[in-house]
Amino acid sequence: MDSTANQLRDLLKSGIHRIGELEIQTDVCSKRLIICHFADIQVSREPTFGGLLVHEGPEGAREISTYSEDGTYRFTKGQVNLKRGWVMLLQNAEDLRLALDQFYPACVGLFLAQQGGTLEIEMLRDKLNRQTGMYRFARSISDAGAQKLVQEVCGPAHQCAKKILWKLDAQTPLDDSEASRFNGIPGDLPEAEAIPLLCREACNHFVSECRKAAKAEFEAKPEP
């Protein structure tokens, strides 16, 4: 099989230029590959990148993506609060792949696996049943409680731009909602132009919220 970097290069040639909040551009200011926040596209095309903070190479990706503009820890990378005001210059598709794996961990590989029919999706109950320590209690959340949480925690209205692929279990799909319908592409872009952010398993933030909700359900039960 071709390397992830080579497949990424082919995706760019096919017209894809966006992943999450990142815009991927070629041949700007004589640089081969650049990425920036999609809201900074216009300024990035000005001479000397319009004064955006320039990062040479993929090394700065983790630092940029760890905190939002107001200093909040971005505990899940699907959050739609990526910092603006920077541009990253990359030499080749391998460096681009390295950078993207820091901004959106494994999301290129997940998309390629989905395209190739090899993506394995993990149901919420399987994920909760494997939790350890204090998170073990999360598994006792009711189906109704989990469905409610999806609508309260997931989706762009709650700062997450991932497309949810999982169900509660193989027989129980998520209730229809803005969160369950979201396609993983922020910014109203045609699907042929973006790599969607895929959520193949509930994130640890969601697991943490399940634990809290399960405890609340337990405490709300009338004593026998």
Add this chain to the structure above:
Amino acid sequence: MSIAPKPTSALLIVGHGSTENPDSSTPYFEHADEIRRRGLFAEVHCCFWKEEPSMREAMYLIDSKEVYVVPDFISEGYFTQDVIPRELQLTGPTTEVRGKTYHYCLPVGVHRSMTELILKRAKEVAPGVDPAETTLIITGHGTGLNPNSTKAIRDQADFIAASGAGYAAVLDAYMEEQPFIAEWDKLSQTPNVVVVPFFISDGLHSYQDIPVMLGIESEVGAAASQREIFRHNPHSLREKMLYYSSAIGTERLLADVILDQVSDFDKVHK
């Protein structure tokens, strides 16, 4: 120890991670960056239990057919013996999973070269302090759930005591089991005490919980990276001079220990 380049293999560094503390995964990424710079592997990746990418997403990161998995954990215990093998579907030292060959190495914390890193860290944090008048305490979490969780620390205390480093005493102490690190002054008979936290990251335990137990802080503070001023040694407390270092896992040379574990794996299993 030098390691022969493995230009067709991947290195997968496994850590715990956290959705609460931004510093928790920093050392893992720094170790990966350091090893990547050396160009020894075709690719170097990290994955986590409580952070992205998850262990089950790791296979979507890796192109290579051969993968060395190194737990960036300080002890052999529940995570390295149960959680990581289960999540990566490993059944032994070498496992074939979906067309890839995974080699499962020992965790960094049990490698003998950790002894040198602890001594280096202890000297750095207390420069010019006479070891003969100093107690060195290696501290960890400790849990009644798994006796192995303290073994790596007890072993290191024994190695250093026997190493001729000259410390008046070398002790192990824990957050949640005896001997308790909160009683560091009672455990020590010397005027100087150096405490080295045997954790991978300056996360919740080493930077926020233990300082309260030591008496450096009165209450749990902000995460390490969100502090304006790093703590200054020494601390004059409980009629002793206390020197507290950052977590051993933040030592840049830990990247070498990861490579040592890969090299040791090849010696034992290939």
